[in-house]
Amino acid sequence: MTSYLRSWLYSGTSAVEPAPTPVPTIQEISPPVSDSEDGDATETEQDDDLPPAFPSLNSAQRVQSSRLPRILTDSQLMPPPPIPSLSSLRQPGVPNTRGNSLVVPPSTTKPPPKPKKGKKVALAPGHSPLDWAALKSSGADLRGVDTLLRIPPSVLKQHNKRDDAWSAFNGKVYNMTAYLPFHPGGEKELMRVAGRDGTQLFASTHGWVNVDFMLDSCLVGFLVPEPS
Numbered sequence: 291m292t293s294y295l296r297s298w299l300y301s302g303t304s305a306v307e308p309a310p311t312p313v314p315t316i317q318e319i320s321p322p323v324s325d326s327e328d329g330d331a332t333e334t335e336q337d338d339d340l341p342p343a344f345p346s347l348n349s350a351q352r353v354q355s356s357r358l359p360r361i362l363t364d365s366q367l368m369p370p371p372p373i374p375s376l377s378s379l380r381q382p383g384v385p386n387t388r389g390n391s392l393v394v395p396p397s398t399t400k401p402p403p404k405p406k407k408g409k410k411v412a413l414a415p416g417h418s419p420l421d422w423a424a425l426k427s428s429g430a431d432l433r434g435v436d437t438l439l440r441i442p443p444s445v446l447k448q449h450n451k452r453d454d455a456w457s458a459f460n461g462k463v464y465n466m467t468a469y470l471p472f473h474p475g476g477e478k479e480l481m482r483v484a485g486r487d488g489t490q491l492f493a494s495t496h497g498w499v500n501v502d503f504m505l506d507s508c509l510v511g512f513l514v515p516e517p518s
């Protein structure tokens with residue numbers, strides 16, 4: 291059987307043998323395979339992680355670039371960047387005059403403004419802003435008057451004691467007496483406006499505070515011009 295098949299195979303191929311075609315030959319493999327120790331390792335069995343040579347060894351790109359003439363000499367090449375100054379040499383707030391560091395621009399080296407003179411004071415226990423909110427909405431009489439009044443500056447001036455402190459803010463007159471121990475800036479600061487118009491001082495100290503809301507249950511009337 292085998293001999294029959296062999297004779298049939300050879301006789302068939304010899305009859306229809308095609309004309310020989312040129313076979314391309316591989317000139318070089320990139321990268322060159324290194325000799326392995328056991329001698330029978332194939333390309334896929336290699337465990338080196340070297341990337342293939344780029345451009346490939348026989349590429350036109352590689353051949354061309356090696357023939358290119360050097361255009362610039364070493365002295366004509368761009369100089370390397372300056373070495374950045376060490377951070378230990380930098381002074382906070384002092385602009386860098388060497389001009390080669392990453393220090394913040396001079397516009398931001400101005401030291402921050404000092405905090406204002408007025409400070410918050412430690413309030414006595416039971417005098418937190420929440421305690422004040424509870425007191426003013428408790429229904430307790432914090433005004434000391436039965437009806438809203440028209441108050442000229444001369445009348446306002448008479449209410450300048452700790453136990454009777456009135457002040458005007460934006461045309462409204464408030465009895466601040468109950469609020470004095472609750473004021474986060476202290477009683478002393480608040481007493482500076484007792485018996486007079488405190489609008490200016492209030493606005494320059496903390497314009498963001500809503501006095502109308504804080505003292506709504508302490509309103510006693512409205513500031514009016516002195517009667518002639």
Ligand code: HEM
Nearest residue numbers: 408409410466474475479480483488491492495499501504
């Ligand atoms: C009766 C009107 C006033 C009310 C309702 C009031 C209310 C307040 C409130 C709620 C704060 C805390 C503000 C915050 O934490 O941001 C405060 C702080 C302060 N208040 Fe008044 N205030 C009044 C009038 C005044 C006046 C006339 C002065 C006078 C200078 C003054 C001086 C201060 C000061 C120095 C602080 C501390 C500011 C800080 O936190 O640095 N307050 N006041």
